[in-house]
Amino acid sequence: MNKNSQQIFVLDSTVFIRLDFPGLQTLRVRKFMTVNSVLQELKDFRSKMNSDVMLQTNKLKVSSPDPLIIETVKNKILELDPKTRLSKTDIEVLSLAKQEGGVLVTNDLALQNIAKQIRIPIYVISGKEITEIRKTYLKCKNCKTVIRGSHQHCPDCGGEVKEYFSKENLSK
Ligand SMILES: [Zn+2]
Known part of the structure; x- marks a missing residue:
């Protein structure tokens, strides 16, 4: 990850629970983005609260990736892992990161694994980064x-x- 330029951070559902927003803002983030299905998946109180605060203060932009990009990413994933267990939401998050040239923020190991293979930079907030x-x-x-x-x-x-x-x- 290039620390000298401002990045777009694309958040997946695993990161909202322990979202350290002030900490994240020191990372020269240009914009935080996610997809609607990620917000739908947030069930616990902390995650919902963190996402609500970000939405209400206009710190989080909800966007939908281009269907053509979703299709390309999906085909690429199936090529790499024909029996992939990644969900529709996972594929959308990866597609948005690809489309925006952004950094994928996730603690999910399966998602990190695919992101690395399709050359999407990742940032891990808590939990471990794959080696x-x-x-x-x-x-x-x-x-x-x-x-x-x-x-x-x-x-x-x-x-x-x-x-x-x-x-x-x-x-x-
Ligand atoms: Zn054979």
Whole structure:
């Protein structure tokens, strides 16, 4: 993350509960943004209060990413992880960060993992920041071919497809 220029921070639902707003403002943030579905997901009192304060003081802009960007991001995620468990909201948050060239603020490890792979900078408020990327890939149990994209069966031999993981360390 480039600390010398002002950034757009895109907030996901995991960060509102312990949102240290004065602390965040020292980070040269140009704008805080989120998507409507994130606000809908906030259930606990603290998260709702923090988001309400930010909305009422015009510190948080709610926006919807371009559907074409959502589609591109979604396809990219499915390519990287065909059995992704990321929600529609997660995909929207990633898409907004991509669209705005912003920093994704999240404590969610699965979201960090994908953000790193699609080159979205992340900022972790509390909780831990991932130190390695977990990559998912599919491989045919029969002919051992590594398969790209989402497939139920091997495109080469029609064999059964299995999900594997590899890890890649992130150097700081
Ligand atoms: Zn095969």
